[in-house]
Amino acid sequence: MNDSPGWATPGSPSDGQGSDDGRPPAPPAGDDKWSASQPPPGQWSSPSPGQSPPPSRQTPGWGSYERQPGQRPTAPYAGPYGHPGGWGGPPPAAKPGVIPLRPLGLGEILDGAVSTLRGHWRSVLSITLVVAVLFQLAILLVQRLTLDTVVLDPQTATPSQALDLMGDTLALYGFQYYAEFTALALVTALLAPVVSNAVLGRASTPAATLRTVRPLAPRMLGLTGLLLVGALAAGFLPALPGILSGNVLLTALSLPIGLVLLAWFYVTFSLAPPALMLERGSAIGAMKRSARLVKGSWWRVCGITVLTWLIRSITAAIIAMPFAAVAALATPGGLGALLDGSAARNWTFLIITAIGGIIGTTITLPMQTGVTTLLYVDQRIRREALDLELARAAGLDGPGGTITGG
Template sequence: MNDSPGWATPGSPSDGEGSDGSRPPAQPADTSKWSASQPPPGQWSSPAAGQTPPPQQQGPGWGPYAPRPGQQPGHQPGGPYGGPYGHPGGAGGWGGPPPAAKPGVIPLRPLGLGEILDGAVSSLRGHWKTVLSVSLVAAVLVQLGLLGVQRLMRDRLVVSPEPTTPGELADTMGDTLIAGYANYYLQLLGLLLVTGLLAGVVSSAVLGRSTTVAAHLRGVRPLVPRMLGLVGLLLLGSLAAGLVPVLPGLLTGNGVLAVLGAPVGIVLLAWFFVTFVLALPALMMERGKVADALKRSAKLVKGSWWRIFGISALTWAITWITSMIIAVPFAAVAVLVSPGGLSDILDGTSAQSWTFLLITAIGGLISLTITVPMQTGVTSLLYIDQRIRREALDLELARAAGVHDQGDHGAVTQRPGGAGPASGG
C-alpha cells in the first residue's frame, strides 16, 4: 500500500520504506519543525478610522470584511447609516444610528410615551409665564361657569332624609347626570381654548426658542376667529356624541333610561374626541382653514387611534390624580369652615353655602391652571409626533432650528420607507 504525500505525519521520513521493504518503526513527531514553519499567531484589533485591511485579508470566508452570502464583493458593513464601521465617520464595531438632534424639549425623531410626557412638562417649565398666564384666564372662566351651574342645581341635588319613591330617585339620578355633563363640557371648553392658544408655545419649545406673552399673543391674534370657530364645532360635536344616547331619558324624565344611555355616549364621545384631538394644533401650526384642520386630524389619527387614545387616557389619569391632590386639601378646609360640617356634605346642603363653593372653587382654579397645560402639551406633541412618523417633519424642524444632518448636533435621519421632507402646511 502506497502512502499519499498528504497523509505523512509532520516530521516523519520522506522515503516511507526501509531497504528491506519493511516499514521502519514510527518515530515521534518533530514538533519544532512544524511550529517553526507556521506564521505567528494573529491578533484581533479594530482597524483605525478610514483604514482598510490589506488585500490578503479580504479573501473568502467570514472575516470582518468578507462578503456575506448574497452580497456583492467589496461590500462593506454599516447598514443604512453609511460608513464601514456602523455610523458616519465612526470606528469600532457595529454601532447604531447616531443620536437624533434635540434643539428643544424633544428629540427630532418618533417619540415614545415618556418623551411626550417629559416634553410637555419641559414646555410648561421653560415657558411658564406664557403658559400660566393663558391657562389662568381659561381656568377662571371655567370656574365661574362651574360655580353658576352648582348654584342653579343647589335645590335639585339636595338629598332628602325621608324615603324617596322610585320616581324621585330617577329624577335625582338624572339631575346628577346633568350636573356631571355640565362639569365635563365646561372643562372641555377650557381645555380646547388652552390647546389652541398654547400650540404655538409648544412649537417654539420644540425648536428651542423662547417667547414672551406679548409676542405669543401677537402671533395667535390673526388665528383667533378661526380657532374660536373650530372650538365651537368641536364642542357641538362632543355634545352631540355624548348627549344623543341619553337624550330620550332626559326628555321623558326617565333617569334610569338616561343612565343606561350614558355608556353609549361615553364610547361615542371617546371616538369623536380622539379622531379630532389634533385639529387645534393642526390649525394653529399650519395656519389653514377650519375644515382642513378637521381633515388633517382625522388623517393623522387614522391607523394610530388606539395609541393616541391610550396616551390621552393616561395623561387624563395623571392630571386627574394631580387635580385631586391639589383640590382635596381645599375641600377639607371647606368642610371645616362650613356651618353644618360633615352633615351638610352628606345631605348635599353644603352646595348652598357660598363659603364652601368659593373655597372649593379656589382649589379647582389652581388645579386647572396647572393640569390643563399638561394635557394641551401632550396633544400638541402628539400632533408633531404623528407628522414625524407620517411626513418626516423632523427634517423640516431640523432646518428650522438650524440643525444640520450631521455634525456635533447629532443626525436627523429619514424614516425607513418614509416620505421626504414635509411641507409646512
Template sequence: MTDSPGWAAPGSPSDGQGSDADRPAAQPSGTAPDGGTAPAQGTGAGSAPGSADGKWSATQPPPGHWSSPAPGQTPPPAAPPAPQPQAPGWGTGTGTGSPYQYPGGWGSTPPAAKPGVIPLSPLGLGEILDGSVGILRGHWRSVLTVSLVVAALSQIALLLVQRAWLGSLPVADDTLTPSQALDVMGNAALFYGFQYFLEILGLVLVTALLAPVVSRAVLGQASTVSGTLKAAGPLAPRLTALIGMLLLGAVGAVVLPLLPGILTGSPVLTALGIPFGIVLLAWFYVTFALAPPALMLERGSAVAALKRSAKLVKGAWWRIFGISLLTWVIRVITAMVITAPFAGLALLLSPEGLSGLLDGTAALSWTFLVISAIGGIVGSTVTVPMQTGVTTLLYIDQRIRREALDLELARAAGLDGYGTTTAERPGG
C-alpha cells in the same frame, strides 16, 4: 418656511414629494463618472492581472506536491496567520478618533438631534410625557398665564352653576317621591354634563393657545405671553368656530344614542344608550383631538383642521387613545393631590363644619364653594398644560411619522446636515 408659528404647509412624501425623479441616473457599465471610458475588466473565468489572453501567467510557481500523511504520522500544525494592521476605531470599537463610529458600534443609528424639548424623530410615550413636562418647566410664564386665565373663568362659571343647582335640591330630611327623585337625577346629569363640556372647552382653548408655545419649545426658542396672544389673535374667529363644532359634535355623540329612549319615554332604553354614547364620545374626542394644534400651526379653516386631525389619527387611533387616557389619569390624580388641602381647609372654615358635610349643608356655604373653587383653579392651572402639551406633541409626532416634519423642524432650528431616510421611519 412660512410666517406662521408652525412650519411648512402640510405635505407628505407619499403625495409626490421626494420622487425618483430627483435621484441621479445610474451610469452605464464601463463608463467613468466623468463621462470617460472605464478601464476594461477581465471577463474570463481564469483571467488574472498581467495576462493578455486571459490565461495564467507563464511565471506562475509550480503547483505544490500534496500527499496524504503516512500512517501514524501527524501533520505539522499550520502556522497562525499574521496579524493584519487595523485602523483605530474600525470594527472592534476599541480605537479612538474615528469619525465614522457611533456609540454602540457598527449598525447603530446616530442619535436624533434635539434642539428643544423633544428629539426630532418619531416619539415614544416617555419622550412625549417628558417633553410635556419640559414645556411647562421651561416656558412656565406663558404656559401658566394662559392656563390660569382659562381655569379661573371655567371655575367661576362652574361655581355659579353649582350654587344654583345645589340650592334647588330638596332638603336631605325630606322624603322624595319618585318624580322628585327623577328630577334630581336629571338635574344632576345636566350639571355633570355641563361640568364635563366645560372641561372640554377649557382643554380645547388651552391646547390652541399654547400650540405656538409648544412649537417654539420644540425648536429650542423662547416664548412670551404677548407673542402667544399675538399669534392667536388673527385666528380667534376660526378658533371660535372650531370650538363650537367640537362642542356640538360632542353633545351629538352623547345625545344620539339616548334619543330613542328619550323619544319613547323608556328609562330602560335610555339607560342602554348610555354605554353607546360613551363609546361614541370617546371616538369623537380622539378622532378630532389634533384639530386645535392643526388650526393654530397650519392656519387653515376650522373644517380643514378637523379633516387634518382625522387624517393624522387614521391608523393610530388606539395609540393616541391610550396615550391620551394615560395622561388624563395622571392629570386627575395630580389634581386630586393638589386640591385635597383646599378641600380640607374649606371644610374647616365652613360654618357648618363636619356636621354640615354629613348632612350636605356645607356644600351650600359660599365659604366652602369659594375655597374649593380656588383649589380647582390651582389644580387646573398646573395639570391642564400637561394634557394639552401631550396633545400638541402627538400632532407633531404624527406629522414626523407621516410627513417627515423633523426635516423641516431641523431646518427651522438652524441644524446643518440633518436628515432621516424615509425607510427608517416606523409607520404612523
C-alpha cells in the same frame, strides 16, 4: 454587485473580455495611457464557485449604518474620527428643545410636556389661568343653580324628588365635562405656539404668543364651537329617543353607546387644535387633518391621552384636597354639612373649592395640552418626516424657520 443607478461592477476599464489564462487583456499597441506592467494573474479574477470572499478588515463596531426595510432614510452621520456609523448603531437624534427629533415614546412625550411647562411657565400659566378662571366661574354658577335642591332624606324622599335630584346631578356633571372639554380644546390651541417654540428650543413670552394667536382667533373659536357641537351630538344623540319618549330604561341603555361615540370623537379630532394653529388652515381642514393623522394610530393616541388624563386628574385632586378641607371647616355645620350635602349650597364652600379648582386646573391642564400637541408633532414625524423640517427650522440643517404644514 447590483445594477442600481450610481453603481458599477469593479474591474479593469476595458471591454470586459479577459484572456483564457485569466490575465487581463494587454493594452492596445501604441496606447500610452496604459501602464506596461499589469497586475499578476488572479488578482483581478472573480472568486470561483463556492469560494468565500476574503475576510473584511473593517474594525468591529465601525460599520456604516444600514437602513432596514421600511425605515425612513436619514441624513448621513459621521461617527468618531470621521468614520461613518458610530459605536454599535445609529447616532442619537438631535434635541434642540424639549424632545429629540425622531419618533417619540410615551416617556419622552410626557417629559416634553412637563419640560415645556417648566421652561415656559410664564406664557403657559398666564394663558391657562385666564381660561381656568372663566370656566370655573361658569361651573360655580351652574353648581349653585343645579344643586339648589332640598336635601333629601332617603327614608322620606318621593320618587319624583329623587328623580329631580338625579337629573340636577347629571346636568352638573355633564356641564363640567363639556366645560372641561371646551377649555382643553381652547388651551391646546392657545399653547400650541408655545410648545412649537419649546420643540425648537426657542423662548416664548405671553405677548409674543398672543400676537401669534390673534390673527387665528376667529378660526380658533370656530373650531372650538365645532368640537363642542360634535361632542354634544356624539354624547346625546343615542339617548335622544329615550329622552323624547320618556323611557328611562331606553335612555339608560343608550348611555354606553354615547360614551363610546364620545370617546371616538374626542380621540379622532384631538389633534385638530394644534393642526389649526401650526398649519394655519381652516377649522374644517384642521378636523380632517386630525382624522388623517390619527388614522391607524387611534389606540395609541387614545392610550396616551387617557393615561395623561388620569395623571392630571389625580394631581389636580391632590392640589384641591387642602382647599376642600378648609372649605368644610369654614362652612356652617362643618363635616356634617359636607356629609348631608347641604355644604354644596353654601357660597363659602363653593368659593373656596372653586379657588382650589382654579389652581389645580392652571397647573395640570398644560400637561394635557402639551401632550396633545406633542402627539401631533410625533404623528407628523412618523408619517411625514417632520423631524427633518424641524432640524432645519432649529438651525441644525440650513436656515431657521417655523413649523409649517406638510
